Every structure is written in structure tokens, then in C-alpha cells.
Amino acid sequence: MARNFLFLLGSTRSGGNTETLARQAAEQLPEGDSARWLRLVDLELPGFRDGRHTEERDRPAPTGDAATLLDATLAATDLVIASPLYWYSVSTPVKHYLDHWVNWLYTPGLDFAQRMAGRTLWGVTALADPDHSAADPLVGTLRHSARYMKMNWGGVLLGSGVRPGEIAQDTEAAARAKTFFSSTPKPAALA
Numbered sequence: 001m002a003r004n005f006l007f008l009l010g011s012t013r014s015g016g017n018t019e020t021l022a023r024q025a026a027e028q029l030p031e032g033d034s035a036r037w038l039r040l041v042d043l044e045l046p047g048f049r050d051g052r053h054t055e056e057r058d059r060p061a062p063t064g065d066a067a068t069l070l071d072a073t074l075a076a077t078d079l080v081i082a083s084p085l086y087w088y089s090v091s092t093p094v095k096h097y098l099d100h101w102v103n104w105l106y107t108p109g110l111d112f113a114q115r116m117a118g119r120t121l122w123g124v125t126a127l128a129d130p131d132h133s134a135a136d137p138l139v140g141t142l143r144h145s146a147r148y149m150k151m152n153w154g155g156v157l158l159g160s161g162v163r164p165g166e167i168a169q170d171t172e173a174a175a176r177a178k179t180f181f182s183s184t185p186k187p188a189a190l191a
Helices: 019-024 064-075 090-106 110-115 132-150 171-177
Strands: 004-009 034-039 078-082 120-127 152-160
Touching: 004 019, 004 064, 019 064, 019 078, 019 120, 019 152, 034 064, 064 090, 064 110, 090 110, 090 132, 120 132, 132 152, 152 171
Parallel strands: 004 034, 004 078, 078 120, 120 152
Antiparallel strands: none
């Protein structure tokens, strides 16, 4: 069965190490699988307001770039968060995207949680530290988000690089990229 991958680029710059690593992994997708790429920083999303416990709980359907992002999210069988490690977690654009999931959960008629269940969440990140345990908070953020949404967990492809282009020196990450999307995802609750 063909899969539809949505690659969400969370860096504030184009062509960085995380994006390069994600593109290396995407080159290995089987024929028939599709890949769509969205750069989160280029989308004009409204500021997030948490209205869950107020009279603003039921949110109207998103419009503009937020609707584009929602539609792309729901069309994907596999979501790939490509976020550099910023202060030991996901980047601001990725956090902003995940915050919008809260509003989508409370958008009448959208059934966001039910529609996300069973899809697969993956991550790709480049970090400065060759000790990849520094990325544990980022990995936890994504894994716990997948578990909350009853998604499958594909894991996180980690690589090391500081300045743009340095990811090319991480031959171990390049080798992992070749088989990353061929691994079998697990229900996030069991990962």
C-alpha cells in the first residue's frame, strides 16, 4: 500500500543539516510513496490561543495557511517532523504547529483525534552534540504526542552537525537514513 509522507520542515532557515538529512531519508522511499514538503516558517499561522476551558472551546475551522496545513496533515499517512534541536527540544515553528493540534481537537465536526489515530509520526533532527542523548527531550515530545493521538511511532533519525553542510560528515547518519523509513513503526503506546 502506497504511503503519503508529509515532511514538515521546522528550521527557520532553508537547506540546513536537518533538512538535508530528511531529504537523504526521503530519497529512499519506495516507488509509489509520495512526499510533500512544507516549510512551517513560510506558513502564516494565527497565534495560538488555548480556549479549551473557556467559552472559546469550540473553534471554527481554520482558514488560509492553517487550513492548508490541516488538510496536508490529514492527507498524510506518515508525518515527518524535521526539526533541528533547539534548546533540547523542537523548534518554535514545530511547537507552534503542535499547539494548533489542540485547536483542531476542539474544532466541531473535524474529528481530528479519530482521524490521526493509526497514522505514523517520525522525526528527523540534527544536533551539535555527537552524544545524541541531548535530543532525548525532543524525542520524548514527539513520541508522547504520537501516543496521545494514538498514532504509530516511527522513531527519530538523529545526525550531528553544527554549521550548514556539516551533516555530510556524519556517515553513520547517512547510513541510517538509507533504511530509516523501511523500519516497522510501533503503536506509540508500546514504544
